[in-house]
Amino acid sequence: MSLASIGVAMAQKPNSQVLDQTISIDRASYEPAYAQLAGILRQSMATGILRPGNQLPSEAQLCERYDVSPMTVRRAINLLVDQGFVVAEQGRGTFVKPVAMGAATFQLRDLQTLFNDSEHTTVHVLEARIVDADERVARKLEISSGERTIYIRRLLRTDGLPVLYHREYLIYDPLRPIVEAELEVTALQRLFNGTGETILKHGDINLEATILTDEEAKILQAPQPMAAFCFEHLFYDFDDKPISWGWFIGRADCLKFSTQVGLLMDRKERS
Amino acid sequence: MSLASIGVAMAQKPNSQVLDQTISIDRASYEPAYAQLAGILRQSMATGILRPGNQLPSEAQLCERYDVSPMTVRRAINLLVDQGFVVAEQGRGTFVKPVAMGAATFQLRDLQTLFNDSEHTTVHVLEARIVDADERVARKLEISSGERTIYIRRLLRTDGLPVLYHREYLIYDPLRPIVEAELEVTALQRLFNGTGETILKHGDINLEATILTDEEAKILQAPQPMAAFCFEHLFYDFDDKPISWGWFIGRADCLKFSTQVGLLMDRKERS
DNA sequence: AAGTGGTCTAGACCACTAT
DNA sequence: TAGTGGTCTAGACCACTTT
Numbered sequence: 001m002s003l004a005s006i007g008v009a010m011a012q013k014p015n016s017q018v019l020d021q022t023i024s025i026d027r028a029s030y031e032p033a034y035a036q037l038a039g040i041l042r043q044s045m046a047t048g049i050l051r052p053g054n055q056l057p058s059e060a061q062l063c064e065r066y067d068v069s070p071m072t073v074r075r076a077i078n079l080l081v082d083q084g085f086v087v088a089e090q091g092r093g094t095f096v097k098p099v100a101m102g103a104a105t106f107q108l109r110d111l112q113t114l115f116n117d118s119e120h121t122t123v124h125v126l127e128a129r130i131v132d133a134d135e136r137v138a139r140k141l142e143i144s145s146g147e148r149t150i151y152i153r154r155l156l157r158t159d160g161l162p163v164l165y166h167r168e169y170l171i172y173d174p175l176r177p178i179v180e181a182e183l184e185v186t187a188l189q190r191l192f193n194g195t196g197e198t199i200l201k202h203g204d205i206n207l208e209a210t211i212l213t214d215e216e217a218k219i220l221q222a223p224q225p226m227a228a229f230c231f232e233h234l235f236y237d238f239d240d241k242p243i244s245w246g247w248f249i250g251r252a253d254c255l256k257f258s259t260q261v262g263l264l265m266d267r268k269e270r271s
Numbered sequence: 272m273s274l275a276s277i278g279v280a281m282a283q284k285p286n287s288q289v290l291d292q293t294i295s296i297d298r299a300s301y302e303p304a305y306a307q308l309a310g311i312l313r314q315s316m317a318t319g320i321l322r323p324g325n326q327l328p329s330e331a332q333l334c335e336r337y338d339v340s341p342m343t344v345r346r347a348i349n350l351l352v353d354q355g356f357v358v359a360e361q362g363r364g365t366f367v368k369p370v371a372m373g374a375a376t377f378q379l380r381d382l383q384t385l386f387n388d389s390e391h392t393t394v395h396v397l398e399a400r401i402v403d404a405d406e407r408v409a410r411k412l413e414i415s416s417g418e419r420t421i422y423i424r425r426l427l428r429t430d431g432l433p434v435l436y437h438r439e440y441l442i443y444d445p446l447r448p449i450v451e452a453e454l455e456v457t458a459l460q461r462l463f464n465g466t467g468e469t470i471l472k473h474g475d476i477n478l479e480a481t482i483l484t485d486e487e488a489k490i491l492q493a494p495q496p497m498a499a500f501c502f503e504h505l506f507y508d509f510d511d512k513p514i515s516w517g518w519f520i521g522r523a524d525c526l527k528f529s530t531q532v533g534l535l536m537d538r539k540e541r542s
Numbered sequence: 543a544a545g546t547g548g549t550c551t552a553g554a555c556c557a558c559t560a561t
Numbered sequence: 562t563a564g565t566g567g568t569c570t571a572g573a574c575c576a577c578t579t580t
Binding site for chain 1: 321374376466510526529530534
């Protein structure tokens with residue numbers, strides 16, 4: 001008998017015995033039925049009752065076993081699909097996905113604590129002036145070389161210690177009220193978590209690893225050589241015209257991104 | 272009139288006029304109704320008919336306007352919520368979310384092309400031997416100092432050029448068949464995209480920026496100093512015991528992570 | 543042909559928010 | 562009190578896969 005069939009034991013029709021017969025759905029609970037069911041199934045996977053590759057009980061079986069309607073089962077399974085725990089194949093069944101490092105995602109949101117924690121975080125505008133676009137800037141912002149742009153350098157500090165150095169080129173357009181708004185010290189917060197009015201439609205973001213230049217090291221008060229993360233961003237307005245190109249640079253010893261793959265028992269349900 | 276109300280124009284009941292009256296749902300299409308509706312709403316946001324902060328038409332209005340059942344509207348909106356385009360607040364309404372850099376996520380999956388492209392990618396085991404765990408390794412793998420572990424060094428090449436250097440410590444347990452399996456050259460592929468049998472339940476992954484050490488630079492044939500990405504990983508089995516601790520290190524000039532935030536018109540629907 | 547997931551209906555009741 | 566989103570029912574039909 002192969003490893004994959006341990007969970008199904010002698011079941012003729014695929015594995016409805018797999019489920020914990022003692023647990024049932026509490027209709028009086030604040031937790032919705034679909035979330036409870038998803039939790040039960042995830043629990044089965046976590047305890048190894050359902051192993052990677054195993055087939056889940058069919059939707060009809062789950063309906064009967066837990067006395068819920070098909071739509072509710074459907075939602076529970078969709079939740080697990082969305083969360084990456086199982087994969088559903090039409091006509092075949094739903095199967096537990098193996099853990100894979102490639103499934104990992106890193107969220108820039110982890111940085112948001114920095115921007116929102118106004119208690120400890122301050123933003124200082126080091127420089128803000130109008131400059132003529134050089135060839136490189138003009139290409140990014142899709143304007144002509146020599147056209148006017150706004151160049152801003154900012155330094156973000158936490159408890160007085162420099163953590164992020166930001167440089168940004170903005171389209172200069174006297175007709176748009178972006179200028180003053182973008183110069184506010186709260187502008188970075190807006191850019192990052194989207195609070196307040198916004199004229200941004202979408203943006204491209206690149207993550208790179210670099211070594212601090214002399215200037216960057218000096219501003220970030222870092223010893224050299226020092227590794228760093230660089231977030232390059234290019235934002236567009238609702239006409240799909242670029243309006244902002246810039247980079248955040250942060251010392252690698254102050255920034256770390258963590259994530260997890262596989263079965264964790266403290267998930268928030270949604271959808 | 273505030274900027275936020277431009278889209279709602281003179282509507283008394285909040286904004287059902289906002290929608291494009293010409294488009295309707297094609298019931299004969301292969302694309303499900305809920306996906307079509309989500310697309311229509313996303314289109315409205317992309318063209319600026321619905322701006323950040325605007326309220327979407329209520330679910331009842333959408334039912335009537337597009338002649339679909341409440342559940343279908345619900346699914347379409349859930350899709351947009353999942354994709355991060357709108358936020359639904361019970362009792363208030365559903366609103367267009369502003370674009371925020373903090374919403375960006377970087378997927379390790381982008382690296383998967385490397386591992387799956389066996390045409391151009393080769394894995395070479397540089398070293399594999401049994402070593403006694405030092406204090407650092409013992410702490411990570413939750414064993415005692417001096418216990419035996421398997422130490423593996425691998426080099427991943429694309430078209431003959433070194434791109435990723437991997438070092439890994441594995442629990443040594445003669446009772447588990449992990450040893451031979453983990454030594455295969457295909458083991459990395461398994462780890463990364465989860466193909467084949469797996470005994471992994473979950474894992475923690477850290478992303479850091481570093482500067483290559485002399486040894487790493489030599490193996491990766493990189494000039495110095497050279498920035499690099501480092502993926503540290505720690506995997507656990509179904510008993511929640513660590514079984515593997517290691518790092519992937521790759522030259523920064525060969526690796527880049529890109530992502531987008533906001534409204535893009537080439538989304539895949541699901542759920 | 544049987545079993546599976548994928549979609550959808552036409553309502554229902556509830557909790558929450560605003561007026 | 563009216564309007565909103567949140568949940569749920571008890572089926573239906575379809576497309577797909579396997580036997």
